[in-house]
Amino acid sequence: MSDIKISALGGVRENGKNMYVVEVRDEIFILxxxxxxPETELLGIDTVIPDFEYLRQNSEKIVGVFLxxxxxxxxxxxxxxxxxxxxxxxxSExxxxxxxxxxxxxxGAKKFNDFHVVNAETEIDFDNATISFFSTTHSVPESLGVVVKTFKGNIVYTGDFKFDQTASENYRTDFGRLAEIGKEGVLALLSDSANAExxxxxVDEHVIADLISETFEYHKGRVIVACVASNLMRVQQVLDAAAANDRKVTLTGFDAEKVVNTALKMKKLHLPKKDLLIKPANMSKYRPEQLIVLETGRSGEPLKSLYRMATGKYxxxxxTEGDLAFITTTPSHAMDTKVAKTRDMIYRAGAEVKAxxxxxxxxxxxxxxxxxLMINLLQPKYLVPIQGEYRLMVAHAECAEQVGIEPQNIFLLKKGDVLEYTKNKMILGSSIEAGNTMIDGSGIGDIGNIVLRDRKVLSDDGIFIAVVTIDRKKHKIIDTPKxxxxxxxxxxxxxxxxxxxxxxxxxVVQKNLDNKEFDWSSLKQDIRENLNHFLYEQTHRHPVILPIIMEVNQRRHYKKKNSAPAK
Incomplete structure (x- = not known):
């Protein structure tokens, strides 16, 4: 049995849903x-999260979640x-x-309060491993990579990262720390693949900041900026550019004000001018060329909000004419069709688009x-590309081979695969349960493949309903089916x-009523099969067929009237 295991409950062969499990003897570390x-085929689904079943079965081994x-x-x-x-x-804070x-x-999470703030200097000792961190550059401050120091070497998880030599203090990568981790010896590197292709x-972020400021300066009208709320680097650039061009900023979008105000209180964001932010209700007090609308949207994609603005549903x-929709986020490839439609509707509304x-x-x-560069700094024995669709993981593997990583030491995992380090060698071992849990409204995990299939059929071919009322005792149909x-x-x-x-x-109903062994499920199934065959012959479509059978008893009970008394 292996003392070290690495598995992915999400974040491989897909965009997002990062959740990785490192097991060292009898301790589980969640990264x-x-x-x-959701992508378009997940009709009606709000979000998708990892399946926690394996963690439920081993809950006593979990020592912590490291973000x-x-x-x-x-x-x-x-x-x-x-x-x-x-x-x-x-x-991090x-x-x-x-x-x-x-x-x-x-x-269910409101009362949870077992949170612990760490930084790049923190080390946490557990029975079988030591957890430490290193600073990375991403679009949110205080991003960290995680190091799980085991008796066989370091297991390093980069998280989302990039290298930018011009990054400011809270966004700066600690190259010296990375070199130290590499010298200690890296057994396995779990590395971001989202942009590997x-x-x-x-481009350096100061170039982006200049572009935003120039856009605000030269557009003589209102600018609606589409930006993810937690992309605090971009939010700061928008605030700085607005102040430099004497514009006011109003925040719209789900949780935008809460996130920005939290970051301001913690001094992770700063306001160049005290009166820079205004309430949405006060926009009418300013001319269009004085306004910046920072739209952060909901469901992680502010583009959906732009679409609603363009169609008059926001x-x-x-x-309107004179507005500029300025897209400062980078949508996923799954949103390409939505992006194209959004751009089209913005132009139809008379506005312009810039991205x-x-x-x-x-x-x-x-x-x-x-x-x-990350591979050369850390010199890992094994590489596990993560965070990206399969083609991106393959691209990551190819660029790793170019710097000397042997192909047999690169593992392109799928959800549920388990890497085991045994006899001084990493192998692909057993697998664990690792599906998707879908969130639909207040429902958690109650939407499965069958429900999604029905939704897909409904969206493609619709529904066909047959209502019939029967008297089973008299073996007859009461009225013509509706x-x-x-x-x-x-x-x-x-x-x-x-x-x-x-x-x-x-x-079909009469045939079933005449049958001595009458069965409700058989009756409904016969209706579905016969209608499905007929409707496909006529239309070449397969709608969802819904038989509704109602049963009545026609026997009437009369209450005897009392005879009138004789005179």
Whole structure:
């Protein structure tokens, strides 16, 4: 049996939902606890979090959760996790502050308070390993990488990172610390792959800051800035540029004000001018050229809010002629169609669109050269590309081979794979349960593949409903079956189809009523099969067929009237 295991409950072959498990003998160390936002095929799903089943089965072994940064892909699932598990959570000051805000929105997590602030100087000794941290550069301050020091060497988790030599103090990478970790000996490196496919170097953040300021200076109208609330680096650049150009900033979007105010109190953000921020209700007091609207959106994508503004569905703000929608976030590839539609609707509304990504590679994730530099600094024996779709993990593997990592020492994991270090060799061992838990409204994990399949069918071919009333004792149908549909065909122009469907239902029901061994489930199944065959022949569609059978007893009971008394 191996004393060291590494597994992924999320964050591999997908964007977001980072959650990695390192087991050293009888202790489990959890690295990040993130969510991802649904792609188009997950109809109606709000968010997706990792499956905690393996952790439930081994809850007594968990010693802590170690967070790298304050974005949803690292902390988004934490409210659901701490609702079930009472284990300490460690992270930097701003990471813990924003994690607490996330927990306030989930009833089961509101009372959890086992948070611990750490920094790059912190070391935490456990029975079988020592946890330490190192500073990294990302789009939120105080991002950290995590080192799990074991008796066989260091296991290093980078979190989301990039290298920027011009980064300010709270965003600066500690290169000296990375070199020290490398000299100690790195057994395995779990490294960010989200930007591995892009051969272009990331532009320095001061270049982005200049672009934002120039945009505010030269656009003679209102600017609506789309930005993720927790991207505090970008928020600071917007505040600085607005102040430099004598504009006021109003915050819109879910939790935007709470996140920004928290960062201001903690001095992770600063206001260049005291009266820079104004309430949305006061926007009418200023001319368009004096305003910046900082829209942070909901569900991690402010682009959805821009779409609603462009279509007149956003309360209080409509995009109009003279406005500029300035996209300062880098949407995921899954949002490409939504981005194109949003741009189109903005132009239809008379406004203009500008995106930083049109001019620069402004990702918060490591480029190919950054990934290679990280490998050269740490000199890992084994590499585990994480945080990215499969093609990105492959690109990461290819650039690792270019700097000397042997292909057999690179592991492209899928969710549930377990790496085991045994007999001085890392091998792909057994697997654990590691699916997706889908959040839909207040429901957690109650939406499965069958429900999603039904939603997909409903969205494609609609629903077909057959209602029939029977008297089972008399073996007869009381009335002609009522047929209706939604999203399948237009009823008024398909009367023949409806009539023939009613005849089919009548025949099927009567046949079942005549059967001595009458069975409700068999009756409904027969209706579905016969209607499905008929409807496909007529329309080449497969709607969801919903038979509704009602049973009545026609026997009437009369109460005898009292005879009138004789006179």
């Amino acid at each position: 990040d606890c993130g969510l991802k936002y 790298t940064h304050a974005h949803a892909d690292a902390i988004g699932a934490l409210p659901y996790f701490v609702s079930e598990f009472n284990v300490p959570v460690f992270g 701003i990471t813990i502050a924003l994690a607490k805000i996330a927990c306030e929105n989930e009833d 892009n051969p272009t170097e990331n 309360k209080g703000i409509d995009l 930083i990504s049109d001019e620069f590679n402004s990702s918060g994730h490591a480029s190919k050269r950054d990934l290679q 047929i209706t549909s939604r999203g399948f065909v237009f009823v008024k122009t398909s009367r023949d189809l409806m009539s023939e469907s009613a005849e089919i239902v009548t025949k």
